[in-house]
Each structure stands twice: as C-alpha cells, then as structure tokens.
Amino acid sequence: MTPKDQTQPEDATRELLGAYALDAVDDVERRRVKKLLASDGAAQTELDQFEGVVDALGDAVEVDPPASLWTAIQNAIDADVAVDSPTQASPAQTTSSSSKKWNFRTPVLAVAAVLAVFVIGGSIFVSARQDNNVPDSIAAMTAMANDAASKPGSRTGVLSDPQQTMSVKVVVDAQGHGFLMTDPLPTLPQDETYQLWAANDGTMISLGMLGSNPQMSLVSIDASVTELALTREPVSGSVSPTHNPMATGSLA
Amino acid sequence: MTVTETARSSQTVDLQHFLTLMPHFPRSVPPFASGSMDISSEPPTSAPSGTSTDDASDIDGVVRRDQSALARIYGRLGGVVYGMCRRVLHDDGLAQDIAQEIFLRLWNEPNRFDAQRGSLRSFLLREARSRSIEKVRSEEARTMRETRSEFRERPIAPNAECDALQSLTLDAVRSALLQLPEVERSAIVLAYYGGHSYREVATALETPEGTIKSRIRSGLSKLSSLLTIDGLEVEQ
Numbered sequence: 001m002t003p004k005d006q007t008q009p010e011d012a013t014r015e016l017l018g019a020y021a022l023d024a025v026d027d028v029e030r031r032r033v034k035k036l037l038a039s040d041g042a043a044q045t046e047l048d049q050f051e052g053v054v055d056a057l058g059d060a061v062e063v064d065p066p067a068s069l070w071t072a073i074q075n076a077i078d079a080d081v082a083v084d085s086p087t088q089a090s091p092a093q094t095t096s097s098s099s100k101k102w103n104f105r106t107p108v109l110a111v112a113a114v115l116a117v118f119v120i121g122g123s124i125f126v127s128a129r130q131d132n133n134v135p136d137s138i139a140a141m142t143a144m145a146n147d148a149a150s151k152p153g154s155r156t157g158v159l160s161d162p163q164q165t166m167s168v169k170v171v172v173d174a175q176g177h178g179f180l181m182t183d184p185l186p187t188l189p190q191d192e193t194y195q196l197w198a199a200n201d202g203t204m205i206s207l208g209m210l211g212s213n214p215q216m217s218l219v220s221i222d223a224s225v226t227e228l229a230l231t232r233e234p235v236s237g238s239v240s241p242t243h244n245p246m247a248t249g250s251l252a
Numbered sequence: 253m254t255v256t257e258t259a260r261s262s263q264t265v266d267l268q269h270f271l272t273l274m275p276h277f278p279r280s281v282p283p284f285a286s287g288s289m290d291i292s293s294e295p296p297t298s299a300p301s302g303t304s305t306d307d308a309s310d311i312d313g314v315v316r317r318d319q320s321a322l323a324r325i326y327g328r329l330g331g332v333v334y335g336m337c338r339r340v341l342h343d344d345g346l347a348q349d350i351a352q353e354i355f356l357r358l359w360n361e362p363n364r365f366d367a368q369r370g371s372l373r374s375f376l377l378r379e380a381r382s383r384s385i386e387k388v389r390s391e392e393a394r395t396m397r398e399t400r401s402e403f404r405e406r407p408i409a410p411n412a413e414c415d416a417l418q419s420l421t422l423d424a425v426r427s428a429l430l431q432l433p434e435v436e437r438s439a440i441v442l443a444y445y446g447g448h449s450y451r452e453v454a455t456a457l458e459t460p461e462g463t464i465k466s467r468i469r470s471g472l473s474k475l476s477s478l479l480t481i482d483g484l485e486v487e488q
Binding site: 016017019022024025026046049051053055056058059060061062063064065068069070072074076077220239 | 323327333348370374421425444449451471476
C-alpha cells in the first residue's frame with residue numbers, strides 16, 4: 001500500500017467533518033469520524049470550530065416556549081415524586097423517586113412546591129395553580145412580598161391602565177425576585193395569556209407569560225429593569241407584543 | 253412598606269410612552285441566562301448562554317434532585333430546545349412533546365451530560381435535533397406502513413431553505429448565512445435546519461454526495477469567520 005493509499009480514506013473522512021458537526025452523517029460514517037478525531041488533533045480543532053458555529057445556528061431557532069411546556073414537565077416530575085411504591089417505578093423513576101425531598105435553595109423557591117412554575121426566557125414565573133393549595137400559596141407569597149418590600153434594596157411599582165380599572169402590584173427584592181399581585185384582571189379566553197414585558201430604550205423584552213387568569217406570580221426581574229408593561233397575547237406567548245399594553249408601570 | 257402602601261405610593265407611567273414603542277419592537281428577543289436579565293446587552297447577537305460553571309452547578313443540582321436547578325436550565329435553554337424541535341418537526345404539539353421528553357430525560361439521567369465533551373447548550377441542542385429527526389422518521393415509517401408505500405429518502409420541500417432562513421430569530425446568523433455562496437448555504441440550511449442527512453441533501457439538490465460534503469465543510473469554515481466578524485462569539 002502506498003502512502004497515498006493510506007491517506008486517501010483519512011482525507012475522505014476529514015471531508016465529513018462538516019456533515020458530522022451538523023449530525024448529517026450515518027452511523028458508519030460517525031464511527032469513522034470519531035476514529036479520526038481520536039488520532040488527529042487538527043481534525044479535532046476543525047471540529048471544535050464547526051461545533052461553535054453549529055451552536056450559533058442552534059441559537060437562531062430560539063423562540064419563547066409555551067407556558068404549558070414547563071407546566072407539563074413540572075407535572076410529570078410531580079407525578080414521579082408522588083409514586084409511593086418503588087416497585088411501580090421504572091429504573092429512571094426509581095432514581096428520582098428515591099430522593100423525594102426537594103432541595104429548594106431559598107424560601108421563595110420553597111413556595112413553588114405548591115405552585116406551577118413557568119420559566120420563560122430565563123425568567124422564573126410562579127403562578128398559583130388551580131387547586132386547594134392556592135389560597136395558602138397566595139397568602140404565603142403575599143407575606144413574602146410584604147417582607148421583601150420592607151427590606152433594603154427592594155423596589156416597588158404598580159401596573160395600571162389610564163382609567164385605573166386594573167392594578168398589578170409589583171415588589172422586586174434585592175436579589176431580583178419579583179412578586180406580581182393582581183387585583184382581579186379580566187379573565188382571558190383559553191387561547192390567550194397575559195404577558196409581561198420590560199421596556200428599555202424602545203426595546204420590549206418578554207419577561208414571561210402569566211396565564212389567562214393570574215393572581216400571584218413570581219418572576220425574575222433584573223436591577224436594570226425600570227419600566228414594565230402587560231399585554232394580552234396568544235396562549236403560546238409572543239416574541240414581541242402583538243397588542244397595545246393593557247397596563248404599564250415603573251419600578252422605583 | 254407593605255404591598256398596599258406600595259400601590260398607593262408608586263407612580264404609573266404614561267401609557268402613551270409604551271404605545272410609541274410599539275412600531276419599533278424587535279422581531280425577536282434573546283433569552284436571559286441564569287435568571288439574570290441584562291436588557292442592555294446587544295441584541296440580537298448577544299443571546300446569553302449559561303457558562304460552564306452554571307452548567308456544572310445546575311447539573312449537580314439536578315443530580316441532587318433540586319428542581320430549581322432544572323428550572324434554571326430550562327430558563328436558559330428551554331427556548332432553543334423547543335425552537336429546534338419546532339424547526340425540525342414543523343408541529344407545535346410534537347415539538348412540545350419532544351422538548352418535554354428531553355428535559356425529563358435530563359432530570360432522570362443528568363449524568364448523560366458530560367461537561368468535558370461540550371456545553372450543556374450543545375448537548376441539549378443535539379438531543380433536540382436528533383430526537384426530532386427520529387420522530388419525523390418514525391412518523392414517516394408509520395405512514396409508509398399504513399399506506400404500504402415503499403421506502404424512499406425523505407423529500408425536501410421546495411421552499412424549505414427559504415422557510416428556514418425566514419424563521420431564524422438571530423439576524424447575525426441569518427446575515428452570515430446569506431453571505432455564503434448559495435450552494436454552500438443551501439447544503440448547510442437543508443442539512444441542519446431541515447434535519448436531513450447530507451445524502452438526502454445531495455439527492456434533493458441533484459448534486460454528488462462528495463460535493464455536498466465539501467460544501468458543508470467549506471461553508472461552516474466561512475461561517476466561523478463571518479459570525480466572529482459580526483460580533484457573535486463562536487464558542488470553541
């Protein structure tokens with residue numbers, strides 16, 4: 001076998017690096033590329049470069065997921081935790097069921113044990129679930145909001161419309177936990193949701209969806225956010241407002 | 253200050269101020285990382301990703317069954333995972349199913365993620381894309397069984413590339429793709445966003461497989477430079 005014969009297959013495999021990075025190769029080719037990568041530092045370097053590009057390509061498909069997605073995840077985890085008999089659990093379930101003590105790191109998150117948690121675009125939303133625990137949850141959240149409002153570094157505000165027919169009280173503690181307490185808002189149709197926005201220099205940034213009939217919500221609000229707006233949006237949420245704000249307010 | 257007092261003392265801003273903003277809303281908003289929000293960052297190319305420290309810390313939390321750790325991961329990466337599923341599947345309901353499956357699998361098997369092999373973002377994006385492709389193929393297989401039709405390579409819709417480019421939410425990525433030679437762009441967009449193998453792309457474009465492989469490789473190399481020039485840091 002000539003040296004040329006020996007390098008040809010390797011070159012052909014190297015030509016696959018781009019398709020491999022895109023996961024557009026078959027299993028046999030994938031194994032060939034992995035074998036090449038194990039022995040060829042230059043190929044690994046090239047692949048690292050491609051994988052960075054692929055990450056960027058992936059970032060470009062990002063959209064706000066519907067609130068129902070996290071709710072579904074949460075419910076599935078709750079159902080798993082509620083499994084009483086280990087013999088009924090699958091191996092994976094056994095693993096998770098074996099540790100049924102939630103390890104919430106803060107009192108704020110401990111309240112989430114009886115709440116539905118919505119995480120939208122990095123903002124953690126906790127909204128009261130429609131069950132028997134809701135009154136207790138709201139009471140606990142209200143107490144925490146009052147406590148937060150009394151501490152140094154907290155900010156407060158109210159979102160309302162010009163006619164003052166609706167009111168959403170907001171308290172943000174020094175750590176950025178934002179409590180939203182709504183006087184009864186008009187209940188939206190099932191296919192719509194309230195969505196909270198931060199405004200900054202003409203840019204509206206989604207802070208998440210509150211559901212069609214929110215009472216109490218917890219949301220992460222960064223210190224740089226000073227102005228808020230509330231809109232009604234399709235139930236899956238919007239990447240930018242599709243309706244004029246129903247209520248606006250500032251934090252101070 | 254109590255909440256009630258807060259309601260009395262806080263100011264309500266002018267609604268008109270927000271209305272004037274409406275025509276200028278950006279098409280897309282980047283996500284926030286680690287529950288911290290920096291609205292002064294440079295959209296649309298500055299979509300923050302969790303640092304490797306965030307990833308490691310939160311995966312440790314998931315291993316300890318800390319649900320808030322999973323919530324933080326979802327906050328950082330839920331949008332890209334769901335977006336990728338939706339892009340490949342073209343079906344919101346199926347995309348939710350697969351995205352849910354991916355996060356539940358991470359919850360139940362967090363040690364499948366190996367930080368030595370890349371970021372959690374890369375890992376979950378790969379999962380989202382490959383699971384979505386599997387779902388498409390299983391649906392096609394079911395259809396073939398039901399219709400008793402013969403196996404054939406997955407066809408690519410004529411407007412697939414255009415649709416994919418229009419759906420992108422990062423202008424920098426779209427711009428970089430548009431700067432590629434058309435043949436390279438087509439190969440990359442159809443393979444990645446369409447969830448097709450390079451062979452399927454070759455068939456659709458009536459181009460030799462070797463040529464498609466080369467175009468993908470060459471195009472990715474150019475994209476690396478273009479995205480860096482445009483200010484989008486390409487992680488390596």
